[in-house]
Amino acid sequence: MPYDEKNPLRQLSLDELRLRTSAKWRTYPPDVLPLWVAEMDVPVAEPVVRALTDAIALGDTGYPVGTGYAEALDAFARQRWDWDGVVAERTAIVPDVMLGVVEMLKLVTGPGDAVVVSPPVYPPFFPFVEHMDRRVLEAPLGDGHRIDPAALEAAFRQAVAGGRRAAYLLCSPHNPTGTVHTAEELAALAELANHYGVRVVADEIHAPLVMPGTRFVPYLSVPGARGAFSLMSASKAWHLAGLKAALAVAGPAATDDLARLPYEVSHGPGHLGIIAHTAALRYGGEWLDTVLTGLDENRRLLSDLLARHLPDVRYERPEGTYLAWLDCRALGLGDDPAAFFLERGRVALISGIGFGTGGAGHVRLNLATSPEVITEAVRRMAAALERG
Numbered sequence: 102m103p104y105d106e107k108n109p110l111r112q113l114s115l116d117e118l119r120l121r122t123s124a125k126w127r128t129y130p131p132d133v134l135p136l137w138v139a140e141m142d143v144p145v146a147e148p149v150v151r152a153l154t155d156a157i158a159l160g161d162t163g164y165p166v167g168t169g170y171a172e173a174l175d176a177f178a179r180q181r182w183d184w185d186g187v188v189a190e191r192t193a194i195v196p197d198v199m200l201g202v203v204e205m206l207k208l209v210t211g212p213g214d215a216v217v218v219s220p221p222v223y224p225p226f227f228p229f230v231e232h233m234d235r236r237v238l239e240a241p242l243g244d245g246h247r248i249d250p251a252a253l254e255a256a257f258r259q260a261v262a263g264g265r266r267a268a269y270l271l272c273s274p275h276n277p278t279g280t281v282h283t284a285e286e287l288a289a290l291a292e293l294a295n296h297y298g299v300r301v302v303a304d305e306i307h308a309p310l311v312m313p314g315t316r317f318v319p320y321l322s323v324p325g326a327r328g329a330f331s332l333m334s335a336s337k338a339w340h341l342a343g344l345k346a347a348l349a350v351a352g353p354a355a356t357d358d359l360a361r362l363p364y365e366v367s368h369g370p371g372h373l374g375i376i377a378h379t380a381a382l383r384y385g386g387e388w389l390d391t392v393l394t395g396l397d398e399n400r401r402l403l404s405d406l407l408a409r410h411l412p413d414v415r416y417e418r419p420e421g422t423y424l425a426w427l428d429c430r431a432l433g434l435g436d437d438p439a440a441f442f443l444e445r446g447r448v449a450l451i452s453g454i455g456f457g458t459g460g461a462g463h464v465r466l467n468l469a470t471s472p473e474v475i476t477e478a479v480r481r482m483a484a485a486l487e488r489g
Contacts, residue, residue, distance in 0.1 A: 279419020
């Protein structure tokens with residue numbers, strides 16, 4: 102693989118990556134190309150390495166304190182999204198985004214209440230909600246993988262029937278489709294949520310990962326979203342999943358709710374995780390831009406490769422995230438084509454089944470790797486089909 106110092110996605114060889122001991126590289130045998138779980142095949146950004154190295158050298162490995170993470174996210178949000186809604190007094194440190202989602206849902210719903218989601222959507226949404234004794238209601242995405250107002254309204258009406266409390270768990274940008282919701286779509290969501298008294302909790306973990314030509318709109322920035330919550334983190338954009346930390350951000354009208362968050366929740370994230378995330382947000386912008394350029398090249402490459410070698414696979418280039426959602430239904434591989442590509446092609450992808458309605462017959466592919474790996478993965482998938 103040609104080394105490219107300007108593209109972090111082309112700086113590590115397969116041999117180097119296979120030395121990693123994380124889930125992506127140790128779940129499957131060495132002959133499998135792993136393009137499944139959301140880890141990036143990049144070295145860690147130098148500002149993050151420096152911050153962690155300095156902390157270790159100082160023995161700065163105690164308990165976290167202060168609002169540095171929130172202040173760094175505030176500065177990043179102002180610069181990238183022209184948004185001033187990350188006010189430190191309206192934030193709370195949480196262990197990670199999904200555990201933060203759970204805690205926000207606990208603040209605004211009770212046992213047996215409904216949480217609406219829009220599938221196909223990030224699979225942990227379902228078990229995390231059900232484990233906290235809430236009901237999942239689906240409002241599937243509509244045409245073009247966009248939010249469907251009619252489906253939302255029907256689900257909201259059902260969710261609040263009998264005077265029950267309810268919430269909507271928004272995925273923005275949307276995983277797995279890569280849809281980046283527009284300001285108009287989010288404002289329409291807020292209007293519906295307010296009409297039915299549904300509280301919105303937004304998982305915005307992929308917010309920094311928006312492709313050129315597309316604008317990310319923080320949910321809390323749209324009219325009518327003052328009573329909502331957002332969960333944000335540097336983990337996806339800077340490859341920091343193993344350094345857990347996230348922020349819950351409350352809208353101005355949700356401040357009192359956030360104040361009820363149990364004190365012990367903020368004991369989950371580690372000090373080194375917060376140091377890493379803070380450094381990424383404050384000093385990792387240039388590195389992120391190089392990654393986004395590489396991801397944009399990869400999503401275009403995948404489009405070309407599929408057109409040449411797997412023309413029956415439908416693929417819309419994602420506007421955000423580093424995930425590709427592939428519609429394989431025309432291949433005749435049944436509900437779980439990922440199983441076929443793993444067994445016959447030695448390529449590990451995420452099965453679409455777990456993403457809920459609209460997921461069967463699909464796979465999710467991780468674009469955060471080198472062009473050479475993507476090229477080899479598509480070659481293997483096509484060869485597997487030819488062999489039958």
